[in-house]
Amino acid sequence: MPDCAKVVPVLEMAGIHKQFPGVKALLDAGLRLYPGEVHTLMGQNGAGKSTLIKVLTGVYQPDGGTITLAGKRIEPRSTQDAQSLGISTVYQEVNLCPNLSVAENIFIGRYPRRLRMIDWRGMRQQAAKLLARLQVDIDVAAPLSNYPLAIQQMVAIARALNIESRVLILDEPTSSLDEAEVQLLFSVLRSLRDQGMAILFVTHFLDQTYAISDRITVMRNGEREGEYACSELSRLALVNKMVGAPTEARPLDSADEAVAASNAGDAAVLRTRALARKGVLQPVDLTVKRGEVLGLAGLLGSGRTETARLLFGADKADSGSIEIGGRERTFATPVDAIAQGIGFCSEDRKHEGAILSLSVRENLILALQARQGVLRAIPFKRQQQLADDYVKWLGVRTASIETPIGTLSGGNQQKVLLARWLATDPKLMILDEPTRGIDVRAKQEIMDYVTSLCRKGMSILFISSELPEVLRVSDRIVVMRDRKACGEYRRGELDETSVLHVIAGEGVQ
């Protein structure tokens, strides 16, 4: 760890102001980044982390403040400016072109050339090599949109790594990665750090923060709350600084267990028999009981999302059956599933969840309205009330319920989408990575909702890449591997290591 007193910061932001219509996103925010350090930016959802990064990288122009890079004042006007200054960025919402191939997404803008032509073959080889460094082995010639979000995230990271830069910025790169991949990423980051690169890292995971960072800047309400050496700040203190008020001493660490509801009845809400789809999912038998949380664990690409999509009718199963309340059903579209009281929160918020230019209120009531039918419009007053209630209950940070959801911070969007389904009062709620990009406190809250909802009789299918989270809330856990279910365990039968063994195909020890 560099000695901050002697080394000059490679990057310094000071007094940054940024105002959006109705929101002061940044108020005198700042940041110092030293060469050869991993610096974590922390703060609650909507604290202004992403905005600060966007100001730094020329996406937004600040209303005031200064940015200094290697001793020189800079005013990046566009992302090209920032890139040419040596700032390489992975943004929070994956910003790649879905129509281009994986390799192209990594190299676009700086293609390897031969004879003044783009060297496609060389590019694919290099891309494969880069991804191999992150232990991703995929067909780099296939379009990016063929791959799930996690892979896209890895591609975005690979792209950033490929750029010769002094400063590397990663805005929540780990939100859709699993533990193993996070570790991989970290080892890459460490080696870059050792080469003298300054790395800015945004995350909501305390574990990860402590695992990798040297220093931490905490942001609160658009301000810089403070800058700390990692070793000098305890977890509780960190959380308190983020939240702004001392929280109860209850540990918020994901490693600690919360008490789950565990009042699962015996009546099956949903049961599948050999539900399958060719090339995507092998026959799966699942049973979800009333009032229970069924966790789905597994590695990336193990078929969890596919299972969820089949259950929800988002994709059509080509064999097997779904039984709800003892009657067999086929779901050709989500409409059918919703009619049976199923809700589904997708993992891909930007493309499958939020309808960006509609307001928070409109996004929130959408599913409920869809279920009621087009003609029976929910009265405006009632819409407002619903929106107000949920915004308050889930603590969504938004200027008003009429602001477009696209202007909310990532975590807050997620809360609104959760509310969209809660408003329909479903019998079974499928949550695919619901806590992605959500701050510690909100995460805790969401987990609490999940358990309390179950107490009220709702069943939940819970998918998350964070094993501890799955272990903590689930009454039962189904582990998936290679697109099929390979084991079912009750609460307490498994701990983190044993799950990992199952996932790896070694069985419970």
Add this chain to the structure above:
Amino acid sequence: MSVHAHDARTALEPAAAKERLVFLRHPLFRPAAALAVLLLIDFFAIPGFFHLEIKDGHLYGSLINIVNRAAPLMLAALGMTLVIATRGIDISVGAVVALSGTVAAMLIGGTMVVNDGVPEYVSQTPMPLALAAALGAALLCGAWNGLLVAGFKLQPIVATLILMVAGRGLAQLFTDGQIVTVYYKPFFFLGGGYMLGLPVALFLVAAVFIITALLMKKTALGLFIQAVGINPVAARLAGLRTATLIFFVYVFCAACAGLAGLIVTSNIKSADANNAGLLLELDAILAVTLGGTSLAGGKFSLVGSMIGALIIQTLTYTIYSLGVPPEVNMVVKAVVVFLVSISQSAQFKHLWQRRAA
């Protein structure tokens, strides 16, 4: 931690000033302003432009003319707005206009019997039946488009291109390429009659507009159409019947075009399958965009489209009235479209403000 002092007041003052002129930021302000400017030019350049008089018990004057002429365009633009809101486009409206007008004219038909120089009119089919058949034909066209777009998932522009080409062919087939003249007085009421001193066509437009607006506001249709237009994938996952919605908007658009066809036919007392509604689709799309609706789908404004249609018709009328030589018509139209749309862009406002500051 060094913190730069920042004078927050200077940043806030203009914002406060802006609050008072909030109507300037209303999305409809700029289309309306463009129309107003156009009318103002007319006021100075064309004597008696705003003059209205009562003739034969109804209002008569340039303004009445403009709204009367704009009626088919306004109807087409209403339907087109919804199609565009779902990210679609319908270039077959002109053909549908021709088709519905032809069906009505052929069914009503009639012959002129001249008795001592006094013409008498006879209809072939009862008028309500003929009108129903014409609208039915339009609905069929819409269903066809809807099927191709929502069912077969063809790209809207090619899907409707098929009907654009074939629809007019069908209309010509029915009439053998002849202009079908209608000799039946009651039919003329639709496109040429007056009620309470105002053109009947205006009431039709108003009725369709109000029904559409109510449908959008009082039911969830408006919300759903926007949702489908902005993010079809997310909309489907939220439980919307996206295909049904898309099917509906094409049917609705064709119905509007069908009604427009009836007005056109009734107004010139004949159905001209060759030329009725020719290029109306372009004007309708132009009206929608001038009204501030994006062709990328999503948010839409029905009122905006109405204003857009009025801008186009006022412009056409102005060109005719000012005595612009016909060979310059297009250039004038182009320049005005450029000016109006540039003046509507946010960037223009910035430039303007910077100059003013």
Add this chain to the structure above:
Amino acid sequence: AKPLVMGFSQVGAESEWRTANTASIKDAAKKAGITLKFADAQQRQENQVKAIRSFIAQHVDVIAFSPVVESGWDTVLREAKAARIPVILTDRAVNVADKSLYVSFIGSDFVEEGRRAARWLLDYAKKNPAKQFNIVELQGTVGSAPAIDRKNGFQEVIAGNPKLKIIRSQTGDFTRAKGKEVMEAFLKSEGKNINVLYAHNDDMAIGAIQAIEEAGLKPGKDIIVVSIDGVKGAFEAMMQGKLNVTVECSPLLGPQLMQLAQDVVAGKPVPKRITVEEGVFPAEVAAKEFPNRKY
């Protein structure tokens, strides 16, 4: 013997007149026992060229076509000549340096039609010597040959007469709807000033007549209406006294064309230019002529 094969490329089906033209040609071909290969160009010259090329490829005996526009025919006609296929023009002439590229032209003279309309008006003016005649003109589609020629012919004749003056001129695209719309605007801006309406075709005149009536004036009396083509609708209007005169432009050239084609293929000498018999029909003769009209 094998029946004669004629390739005919029509402009399109943009008006009643054109449809009558097509019908006449088809009927005449059937009657004459000629196999007709008909291609519709949808108002586009390039489609006509394509059609002619495909006729050449099919080795038809004779090619006939109504050119969309006068210019631009050299190359394809040369190809036809190289393939030894005689070409007959109908309805409009073409502008080629080498006149041997086509054997004959059969059709109307648009400039002459404009002149005739103007001459009728001059006659009318002589009968009312005191009056000043303010004319509004409804032109055809901007740039189209009939529009240009009918305008020029008309202007040529009235040029010397100070009593006749064109005060407004605007395109009505040859359609009823546009004719009506433009006339409405004219009536608003010129009002009672207008004495004469000259329309380049009957359809626009019919539309304009409606506008005049709606403005509370009497077409044919308050405003004299002169138009060209001589379609049925014009005769009906004349019978009601709403239209004063229509100059005939006959589309019925089918029989003459077929005769010509047979002569050409048989190797008989044919005149380079065949003009169609056309009349001028003032309102007085409308009722008598009406039953004879075919289109």
Add this chain to the structure above:
Amino acid sequence: MTAARMRAFANAPWFTSLVTVFLLVTMLGLGGAAYPGLLSLQVMLNLLIDNAFLLVIAVGMSFVILSGGIDLSVGSVLALTTMICAWLLQKAHWPPVAVIALVLLLGAAFGAGMGAVIHFFKLQPFIVTLAGMFLARGLCYLVSIDSITIEDPFFVAMSQTQLPFLGGFVSPGALIALAMLALAVWVAHFSSFGRAVYAVGGNEQSAEMMGLRVGRTKILVYALSGFCAALAGVLFSFYMLSGYGLHAQGTELDAIAAVVIGGTLLTGGYGYVAGALSGVLVLGTIQTLIAFDGTLSSWWTKIVIGALLFVFCVVQRVMSIGKTKT
């Protein structure tokens, strides 16, 4: 395993284009069976000769559509080009090379102008290019209402030269069009400009975030389209030897249809420039079939064109089902 390979095959991005080619061949085969003489070499070559200008326009349009835009002005720019060519050659007696250079430049400038307006004022391409369409068409009439015949020897030579090819002949115009196509395919796939066009069409915001020069790309795309329209105008002048304000009415729709039939998505980002060729050939074949039939009246011609388009599009769609992302 073969099933999996089949799936991969059907999922390949070029599959739709392949389907188009397959359907085109089928259509020609059926046509050849029905109308003897249709499959003769010269008829096939005529397909190229007669549609050379459309091909060039469609190439330019491909770029615009791939970038997520649309250009409605191309037909009018073509007409304006023929008009300026004719006027400069006949009335101002300029040398042909200078004329061609000037009109190509003007075309590119006209396109760039529209692109700049679209980019800087953040306006919708549809509306801007629609205004451009009116403007260019209107400017034609300002040059001359009448058509002007071109008698310049170079143009006449280009028009009447028949380059022998396998016993038939092709026109220089057709070769120029094919060369343009080849160049465009190269640009689309091997130049960074071409790839930037795809990126902008895929997701403009992301392209911006990835540091691509979105504005420059967009302006260049419209400049390219304007250039292609002007080049098509020059080819058209060769073809018709005349300048005329009513030339090529509605060509923009043909070009869009050709591009879309060739497998390019109107929403941008997906498709191939080479698809423009198959699209143009499909439209040309439909017309040729109708001309060979020779019994259709004007309205049946329209109905049959519509029906053939329908059959073509639906079959294309059904064959490539399951993969298209709309």
